[in-house]
Amino acid sequence: MYEYRAPRRELSFVLHEVLEVEAVLAALGRGEVNRSLIDEIIEESAKFSEQVLSPLNWQGDREPPQCVQGVVTAPAAFKSAYQQYRQDGWPTMAGPAEYGGQALPSLAHVPVGELLCSAAMAWRMASGLSEGAVLALSKHGSDVLKSAYLPKLISGEWAATMCLTEPQAGTDLSILKTRAEPAADGSYRLTGTKIYISWGEHDLTENIIHLVLARMPDAPAGVKGISLFLVPKRLDGKANGVSCLSIEHKMGIHGSPTCVMSFEQATGFLIDKPGGGLACMFTMMNQARLGVGLQGLGLSERALQAATHYALERLQGRASHGAEQPNQNADPIVVHADVRRMLMTIKSQTEAQRLLVYYTYLLEDTLTFSSDAKTREGAALLASLLVPIVKANLTDAAFEHASLALQVHGGSGFIRDTGVEQYVRDARITMIYEGTNGIQALDLLGRKVLMNGGAAVQLMIKTIQNSLPSELPQQVQPWAAALATQLAQWGELTALVGGRVRQDSEELGAVAVDYLQYCACLLLGWCWVRMAIVAARQVSAGSAEAPYYQAKLAAAAFYFERLWPKHLSLAAGIRAGGSSLPRLTSEQWSA
Ligand SMILES: Cc1cc2nc3c(=O)[nH]c(=O)nc-3n(C[C@H](O)[C@H](O)[C@H](O)COP(=O)(O)OP(=O)(O)OC[C@H]3O[C@@H](n4cnc5c(N)ncnc54)[C@H](O)[C@@H]3O)c2cc1C
Numbered sequence: 001m002y003e004y005r006a007p008r009r010e011l012s013f014v015l016h017e018v019l020e021v022e023a024v025l026a027a028l029g030r031g032e033v034n035r036s037l038i039d040e041i042i043e044e045s046a047k048f049s050e051q052v053l054s055p056l057n058w059q060g061d062r063e064p065p066q067c068v069q070g071v072v073t074a075p076a077a078f079k080s081a082y083q084q085y086r087q088d089g090w091p092t093m094a095g096p097a098e099y100g101g102q103a104l105p106s107l108a109h110v111p112v113g114e115l116l117c118s119a120a121m122a123w124r125m126a127s128g129l130s131e132g133a134v135l136a137l138s139k140h141g142s143d144v145l146k147s148a149y150l151p152k153l154i155s156g157e158w159a160a161t162m163c164l165t166e167p168q169a170g171t172d173l174s175i176l177k178t179r180a181e182p183a184a185d186g187s188y189r190l191t192g193t194k195i196y197i198s199w200g201e202h203d204l205t206e207n208i209i210h211l212v213l214a215r216m217p218d219a220p221a222g223v224k225g226i227s228l229f230l231v232p233k234r235l236d237g238k239a240n241g242v243s244c245l246s247i248e249h250k251m252g253i254h255g256s257p258t259c260v261m262s263f264e265q266a267t268g269f270l271i272d273k274p275g276g277g278l279a280c281m282f283t284m285m286n287q288a289r290l291g292v293g294l295q296g297l298g299l300s301e302r303a304l305q306a307a308t309h310y311a312l313e314r315l316q317g318r319a320s321h322g323a324e325q326p327n328q329n330a331d332p333i334v335v336h337a338d339v340r341r342m343l344m345t346i347k348s349q350t351e352a353q354r355l356l357v358y359y360t361y362l363l364e365d366t367l368t369f370s371s372d373a374k375t376r377e378g379a380a381l382l383a384s385l386l387v388p389i390v391k392a393n394l395t396d397a398a399f400e401h402a403s404l405a406l407q408v409h410g411g412s413g414f415i416r417d418t419g420v421e422q423y424v425r426d427a428r429i430t431m432i433y434e435g436t437n438g439i440q441a442l443d444l445l446g447r448k449v450l451m452n453g454g455a456a457v458q459l460m461i462k463t464i465q466n467s468l469p470s471e472l473p474q475q476v477q478p479w480a481a482a483l484a485t486q487l488a489q490w491g492e493l494t495a496l497v498g499g500r501v502r503q504d505s506e507e508l509g510a511v512a513v514d515y516l517q518y519c520a521c522l523l524l525g526w527c528w529v530r531m532a533i534v535a536a537r538q539v540s541a542g543s544a545e546a547p548y549y550q551a552k553l554a555a556a557a558f559y560f561e562r563l564w565p566k567h568l569s570l571a572a573g574i575r576a577g578g579s580s581l582p583r584l585t586s587e588q589w590s591a
Contacts, residue, residue, distance in 0.1 A: 001419040002309045004054040004302055006046030006115050009548070012039070014355050017534050019362055021107045028369035033108050041093075045112040048088070052081050053119035060122050060255020061422050065202060067247040072201040072257050078123055082156075082204045091127055091156030095134050099150035105369065106361040113291065114354075117298025121426055122255030124298075126159055126199040128291050133160030133211050136284040137230070140272040145230060149209055159205040162284060163194040163212040163231075163261060171439055173278065174222045178214040180229055180268060188270060190214050190231055190263040193245075198433075200259030201233075201244035208233040210242065210261070211284065212268060213277050220275070228277035229268035241266035252425030285434060289391040290360060292434045296394030297357055299427045300350040303398070303405035306420055307346060310409050311339050333408070341562075342408050346401040348559040351552075352527035353394050359527075360386045378459060385448045385456040386523075388440035392513075393520035395430035396437060402427045441512035444519070450501060450508075454494050457519075461487045464526050473536035475553060476529060479560045483525050486567060490522055493574055500577060510578035518570040525564050532556040 015021045015038065022035045056077055065074045085091065093109035095101020116124040134153050137146060152158040169176040178192025190212060194200070201208065210231045219225030233242050241264045248258040272280050311334040315325075319335035333339045363386070366379035402423035406413035413420045431437045449457055464487060472480050497515060500507040535552035543549060573580075 001058065001417065002306045004050060004057075004119055004305060006042070006049055006118070007301055007305075008042060008046055010301075010351065010354060011042055011111050011114075013531070013534075013552075014358055015107065015111070018355060018530055019107075019358060021358075021362070024362060025105055025107065025365070025369075028105070028365060029371065030105050030365075030369055033105055038108050038111070041108055042111050042115075044088075045090070045115050048085070048090075049115040049119035052084060053116065053123060056081055056123055056255070057120040058419055058422065060120060061252075061426075062254075064254035065247065065257040067201070067244060067257065067259075070201070070243045070245070072203065072244055072247060072259065074202050074204055074257070075255075078255065079204055081120075081123065082126070085127065086156035091130065092154055094131055095150065095154035096138050099138075099146065099154050101134075101154045105365045107358065107365055110294065110358070110361050113294050114298050114301070114357075117295045118302045119298075120255065121295050121298060122253040124295075125253070125256045126202065126204055127156065128288075129162055129199060130156070130158075130160040132162060132284040132288045132291070133209060135287050136211060136228075136280055137271065139283050140228070140276070140280040141230070142271075145269055145271065149230065149232075152207070153209060157205060158207040158209055159199065159202070160209045160211060161197050161200050161261075162281070162288065163197050163200070163210050164281065165194060165196045167193065167195055171436065173213065173226065176213055176215065176226065178212065178263060180214040180216050180227065180270075182216065183267070188214075188216075188229060188268045189265045190229060190241075190268045191265055192263050194261045194263070196248065196433075197259045197261045198256050200257065200261045201247075202257055206234070211271070211281075212263065213281060214268070216274055223278050224275050226277040227274050228271040228280040230271055231263065231266050231268040235267055251428060252422070253429055286387055289387050289434050289440070290357070290364075292430050293357055293360075293387075293390035293394040295430050296391075296396075296398035296427070297350065297353055299398040299423055299430070300346065300353065300394070300401040303401045303420070303423050303427075304343070304346045304350055306418075306423070307405035307408040308334075308343055311343055314410075316410075339408060342404045344555065344558040345563065346404055348528070348555040348563060349397050349524065350401065351531070351555060352524040352559065353397060355527040355531060356386070356523055357390055357394065360390050378463075381452075381456045381459055382463065385444070385460055388444040388448065389516055389520050389523065391434065392431075392437035392440040392444075392516055393524075395427070396517075398427040398430055399424065437516075438513060441516040442509060445497065445501075445512040445515050446508050449494060449515075450498050454491070454498060457490065457494050460523075461491060467526075468529065469533070473533060473540065475536050476532045476556075479525070479532060479556065480529050482560060482564065483522070483529055486522055486525070489571070490519070493518070493571060497574060504578060507578045510581050511574045514570045514573040518567055518574060521564065521567040521570060524559065525567075528556040528559045 025033050063075050065072050092101050093104045097103045130153055166176050180188040180190050212229045212231050213226050215225050243262050245260040245262050312332050314333045315330040316333050319331050324331045324335050363379040363383040367376050370376050406420045409420050412418045535549035538549040539546050
């Protein structure tokens with residue numbers, strides 16, 4: 001089994017050479033977070049991810065947490081890794097300083113998240129959920145709640161969950177039933193059942209803080225009647241009417257206990273105002289959606305490493321032009337063009353996706369730290385456009401990449417000991433939770449694109465155009481020209497879809513997924529143009545790392561020759577629209 005190595009060089013390329021984050025952060029007034037600090041954070045978290053976490057990935061899959069009479073016990077190694085993670089101060093990176101956090105910009109702490117996801121995604125989910133809760137509470141909680149809960153959540157002494165889903169309410173949260181009755185002391189008593197709650201119960205921490213969506217007795221129907229409550233597992237040292245009824249037996253992420261949670265007159269505290277629950281939850285969900293995109297990136301990276309390693313080692317057949325290793329019985333399978341097609345597909349998408357995700361976090365940092373209101377407004381518009389694209393595109397790709405990595409392994413990929421089949425099983429959930437990828441597409445097209453009359457797309461197009469220098473290296477020119485042509489069509493296609501949706505609202509759902517993937521295809525093309533400019537300049541400057549940069553240019557060429565044309569079929573699907581999705585009768589469906 002291949003053991004994961006943190007992609008230090010790739011992170012350095014994206015963060016320092018392409019995004020130039022040191023200068024970006026200095027311009028945002030966070031100059032103390034310089035290159036050497038970022039590299040130090042990456043190096044230390046790389047060691048933790050490689051040495052401590054990566055071996056747990058496999059272990060968590062084989063020996064998952066167990067639930068006995070409501071007590072969920074994680075593998076001992078999960079617990080000790082969590083203690084080390086806490087002692088080393090990792091959970092404090094993002095939290096606000098007044099409650100014990102380091103308030104680091106995303107560009108400094110998100111790379112850690114990427115490495116943790118690659119190393120052991122199921123384990124990482126526990127701390128990732130706490131980070132989301134810290135954000136929601138910091139933004140929407142009262143001072144009393146913040147003082148009582150943030151310090152221990154930020155230090156990692158306590159963990160948190162996100163409790164939305166109920167048996168009858170998954171995508172459609174408007175029909176959730178959990179009730180919150182006001183108590184005389186201003187708190188609430190919550191009663192109801194939540195399902196599929198990740199890390200809902202466990203023994204990594206002594207207390208778990210549940211953020212729960214529920215309805216008050218007089219609340220209006222629908223989403224306007226949903227409020228958010230903070231419900232601790234233990235309150236003032238005593239049990240608080242929260243219990244785990246069971247954990248699910250599932251396809252992947254076995255290391256993460258997925259719990260059925262029962263709330264029986266549990267004491268909870270209102271966060272924000274009555275009826276404001278979904279808005280608060282969106283704070284957490286936006287961050288969580290980017291976090292799931294990051295899970296996709298982490299899994300893709302791990303799949304790429306395993307597949308590349310195997311392709312260089314496994315000896316089968318001969319290169320078509322004659323033996324490359326005549327002293328061996330056969331050549332390594334990387335000599336076969338089809339194997340290289342699979343590797344290049346994973347590599348060229350994953351590397352561009354890494355830039356896309358960190359660019360999105362750069363926008364988040366701009367939104368947080370910029371002193372200029374107009375700059376913040378633009379960053380907010382672009383980030384809102386990119387969040388659903390990052391979530392859906394990176395997770396769809398992670399599943400594709402894991403499957404391709406398995407294919408590179410041939411029959412051994414299907415055997416558990418290689419470890420690759422776990423990546424396929426783990427990747428599949430990322431397309432479903434935090435809003436299915438179909439829902440991400442509806443969010444993108446319906447809310448982020450059409451609700452503001454296409455302003456976000458127009459700003460994105462302008463931003464892309466302004467990002468490219470007038471003098472381009474010769475090799476990059478045809479790719480930049482293809483991008484420029486397609487940017488004009490993006491605007492036209494968006495206007496076409498907008499017109500159709502105004503006439504028939506079903507058109508939205510009919511084309512949303514193709515539209516999201518079309519946008520992603522263009523954005524990844526932009527990422528490749530940006531990376532290729534840096535690489536081509538380094539090659540012509542005679543860089544000592546020329547082979548590294550030449551590989552970048554080869555991946556860019558592969559992307560534009562083999563993957564970029566997908567936008568044509570996606571655009572065709574969008575143009576075909578809803579009329580290509582007939583409503584068959586139930587007899588026709590089941591005939
Ligand atoms: C392992 C795991 C961990 C999870 N962790 C958590 C957690 O920590 N906290 C939590 O609250 N939840 C969690 N979930 C729940 C998860 O977020 C939901 O499963 C997900 O949102 C989908 O809801 P659902 O399963 O009810 O599917 P449904 O809502 O029944 O959807 C079924 C299908 O119909 C489609 N669909 C539904 N409505 C529409 C629509 N309006 N338009 C177009 N298509 C539609 C969906 O896209 C999907 O393809 C977890 C789930 C799993 C499996």
